[in-house]
Amino acid sequence: GDSVIQMQGQVTLSENDFLFINCTYSTTGYPTLFWYVQYSGEGPQLLLQVTTANNKGSSRGFEATYDKGTTSFHLQKTSVQEIDSAVYYCAMRDDTNAYKVIFGKGTHLHVLP
Amino acid sequence: NAGVIQTPRHKVTGKGQEATLWCEPISGHSAVFWYRQTIVQGLEFLTYFRNQAPIDDSGMPKERFSAQMPNQSHSTLKIQSTQPQDSAVYLCASSWGGAETLYFGSGTRLTVL
Numbered sequence: 001g002d003s004v005i006q007m008q009g010q011v012t013l014s015e016n017d018f019l020f021i022n023c024t025y026s027t028t029g030y031p032t033l034f035w036y037v038q039y040s041g042e043g044p045q046l047l048l049q050v051t052t053a054n055n056k057g058s059s060r061g062f063e064a065t066y067d068k069g070t071t072s073f074h075l076q077k078t079s080v081q082e083i084d085s086a087v088y089y090c091a092m093r094d095d096t097n098a099y100k101v102i103f104g105k106g107t108h109l110h111v112l113p
Numbered sequence: 114n115a116g117v118i119q120t121p122r123h124k125v126t127g128k129g130q131e132a133t134l135w136c137e138p139i140s141g142h143s144a145v146f147w148y149r150q151t152i153v154q155g156l157e158f159l160t161y162f163r164n165q166a167p168i169d170d171s172g173m174p175k176e177r178f179s180a181q182m183p184n185q186s187h188s189t190l191k192i193q194s195t196q197p198q199d200s201a202v203y204l205c206a207s208s209w210g211g212a213e214t215l216y217f218g219s220g221t222r223l224t225v226l
Contacts, residue, residue: 043206043217043218043219044204044217045216089155089156099163100158101146102158103157104155106156
């Protein structure tokens with residue numbers, strides 16, 4: 001079945017460090033891929049999305065490239081700040097099952113000042 | 114636009130009691146989703162309504178969970194005979210038509226003692 005895998009449960013960095021969060025997906029369809037971010041006490045909110053393979057999405061300094069060859073959608077940011085501390089979820093919507101968005105288990109990012 | 118509103122923010126029940134969670138979607142959104150969030154499982158899809166009609170409840174535990182959408186302005190998730198393993202944050206989300214972008218509420222934290 002369809003799945004989204006995030007292996008890193010927690011990442012701790014210092015300000016201005018480089019961020020890289022792994023995400024891989026599995027589906028037989030043609031997915032749209034998302035990154036959602038959840039700040040403490042709030043619900044998740046969309047950070048970025050990419051519909052087309054080999055395209056890159058970007059928002060607020062974060063980037064992710066939809067790599068169909070490696071079925072990956074890793075999230076990167078050159079220089080993290082303390083305000084980026086949050087939980088990041090990789091997610092997928094399979095166009096053959098268009099209404100259901102499947103989420104990974106999330107990566108808790110803690111940025112030290 | 115107040116966003117998706119979920120009430121209550123916190124609910125504590127005793128084992129075996131009933132819990133009803135409320136969600137008011139964003140006005141004009143035709144799709145409503147319920148997810149359950151735990152540290153271990155992350156965000157799990159429970160059920161989905163479109164134009165108030167139930168479309169998919171494949172994520173719902175069959176025996177004690179039920180969801181309804183009696184009108185376009187609110188949806189409820191009811192858990193009968195709550196068990197400690199039901200303790201989680203229950204998130205409601207709405208979207209314009211399918212799952213283009215999900216707009217989440219802040220969630221209801223359910224604690225079953």
